[in-house]
Amino acid sequence: MATEGQSEYESILCVKPEVNVYRIPPRASNRAIRAADWKLDAPDWSGRMRVTARGKVAYVKLEDKISGELFAQAPVEEYPGIAMETVSDSSRYFVLRIQDDNGRSAFIGIGFGDRGDAFDFNVALQDHFKWVKQETEFSKQAQAPDSTPKLDLGFKEGQTITLNIGQSKKKDRSRPQSSGGFGLLPPPPGGKLAPPPSSRSTNHNTQPPAGGSDTGFLLDLDSSNSNSAAPSNSATTAGSDLWGDFDSVSSK
Numbered sequence: 001m002a003t004e005g006q007s008e009y010e011s012i013l014c015v016k017p018e019v020n021v022y023r024i025p026p027r028a029s030n031r032a033i034r035a036a037d038w039k040l041d042a043p044d045w046s047g048r049m050r051v052t053a054r055g056k057v058a059y060v061k062l063e064d065k066i067s068g069e070l071f072a073q074a075p076v077e078e079y080p081g082i083a084m085e086t087v088s089d090s091s092r093y094f095v096l097r098i099q100d101d102n103g104r105s106a107f108i109g110i111g112f113g114d115r116g117d118a119f120d121f122n123v124a125l126q127d128h129f130k131w132v133k134q135e136t137e138f139s140k141q142a143q144a145p146d147s148t149p150k151l152d153l154g155f156k157e158g159q160t161i162t163l164n165i166g167q168s169k170k171k172d173r174s175r176p177q178s179s180g181g182f183g184l185l186p187p188p189p190g191g192k193l194a195p196p197p198s199s200r201s202t203n204h205n206t207q208p209p210a211g212g213s214d215t216g217f218l219l220d221l222d223s224s225n226s227n228s229a230a231p232s233n234s235a236t237t238a239g240s241d242l243w244g245d246f247d248s249v250s251s252k
Contacts, residue, residue, distance in 0.1 A: 013058065014051040014124035016117045021045040021062065021071075022109035024095065032088035033095055038109050047071055049110070051124050056132045058125060060084070060096060062110075072098040072108070079125045092118040 020043035027033065048068075050061045058079070062071040074096045076083040085095040093111040112118040155161075 008055040019049040024109045035093035
């Protein structure tokens with residue numbers, strides 16, 4: 001029966017076409033490892049590196065450039081850790097612990113000719129184990145019981161609530177309107193209303209003098225009527241004189 005690790009799919013995290021492998025001397029003390037102690041000008045093996053992940057474990061695989069045959073692989077369960085370490089004098093070299101199928105392990109040195117390749121390799125491992133840490137925290141939260149107190153919004157036994165619906169405290173004030181249905185405008189503040197324009201039109205060119213009264217205006221009308229009546233009397237007198245002359249001629 002397949003184990004849990006074998007049933008998970010394998011994803012590729014990083015691939016670098018050129019990597020060098022070095023034999024490193026045994027560590028004599030706890031001092032930091034230096035790449036200057038290696039024979040950097042004469043690598044023991046060169047090939048391709050492929051970083052994969054299956055579940056929570058990352059695998060650094062060293063393969064042949066042409067055939068793809070596996071040369072060695074290093075399972076990495078945590079980073080940074082004992083499975084892979086950095087050196088103290090360069091960012092392009094690392095110490096890798098490789099393992100075979102029988103469980104035997106050995107420490108070797110690996111290095112990149114390009115500093116960008118070393119950066120990509122380092123970031124790929126960091127991102128993978130950051131994801132592993134988040135997944136572990138999520139699983140712990142899902143398994144742990146919720147200890148936070150829950151908010152109880154239900155009614156207690158015998159508790160009642162009163163609702164006032166449809167009762168408004170504000171009353172609408174009715175606005176006064178005129179009989180015609182139009183609202184009355186308020187007078188201007190501090191001023192007097194102007195008189196409405198007169199609807200009467202006069203046929204006389206003469207206007208009463210300023211300060212005059214209605215009585216003077218009526219007297220002017222009477223005088224004009226008397227003047228207009230005078231010509232009619234003179235016309236009657238002239239007509240009678242004309243007939244008088246005609247009579248006098250006839251009598252002769």
